[in-house]
Amino acid sequence: ARTAAVTAGSESKSGEKEKEEPKNFQAAYEMGKDALASYNAAKTAIPSAEQNNQDAVPELKIQMTQGKEEARRFFRQALTLVEADTDPKQLNEVRYFLCWLYWESQDYYRAAVLGEFIAQRYPDHPAAGSAAKIAMASFERLYNSVANGSNKQDHGEFEGSHMAQMAELIAKRWPGTDDADSAFAVLVSFAIRSGQIDKAEK
Numbered sequence: 001a002r003t004a005a006v007t008a009g010s011e012s013k014s015g016e017k018e019k020e021e022p023k024n025f026q027a028a029y030e031m032g033k034d035a036l037a038s039y040n041a042a043k044t045a046i047p048s049a050e051q052n053n054q055d056a057v058p059e060l061k062i063q064m065t066q067g068k069e070e071a072r073r074f075f076r077q078a079l080t081l082v083e084a085d086t087d088p089k090q091l092n093e094v095r096y097f098l099c100w101l102y103w104e105s106q107d108y109y110r111a112a113v114l115g116e117f118i119a120q121r122y123p124d125h126p127a128a129g130s131a132a133k134i135a136m137a138s139f140e141r142l143y144n145s146v147a148n149g150s151n152k153q154d155h156g157e158f159e160g161s162h163m164a165q166m167a168e169l170i171a172k173r174w175p176g177t178d179d180a181d182s183a184f185a186v187l188v189s190f191a192i193r194s195g196q197i198d199k200a201e202k
Helices: 002-015 025-052 054-080 088-104 108-121 128-147 157-173 178-193 197-201
Strands: none
Touching (some): 025 054, 054 088, 088 108, 088 128, 128 157, 178 197
16 A cells, blocks of 8 residues: 555656746755655655565655655755745754765765764754764765775875764763764774774773
């Protein structure tokens, strides 16, 4: 039933005229959330379809891809349409959704920058913890990529320092959580790889 509902919705949308481009932040925000909901609905339906309706799986995967791409496009447009009276909570929602979408697309630099911005500037936002976690993980991917790369002159100092900053922020702001434990593990690993054994032991 879930698969049928999702694919039926997809078919009805494909027959509609192409959506008009959003004229203001609120419209872009709503269209981005609709696209994200379409992505999530398809992603949720795929496991059931794989067991009960294999023919629907390719279409659901297409819907996932389209939903993700449209959500990213509309949320990016929303950031260009911000005005003085734009709701700060919705603005940071858009930033967080984009941060997550960049992570999903393996665009780690953009994910790291947005996640760090939210965590540092808006620590009380409900998504601040998740944003910090994405930022730390993104900087870690970037750091590992540079450290294991062929350019021996670039030791990943920028990426490593920002990764450590986000890990320290998580460990201090959310102590006793699983995320804090993961942050400590990142700090220990970074200290060892940087030759700071005393710091790693501490």
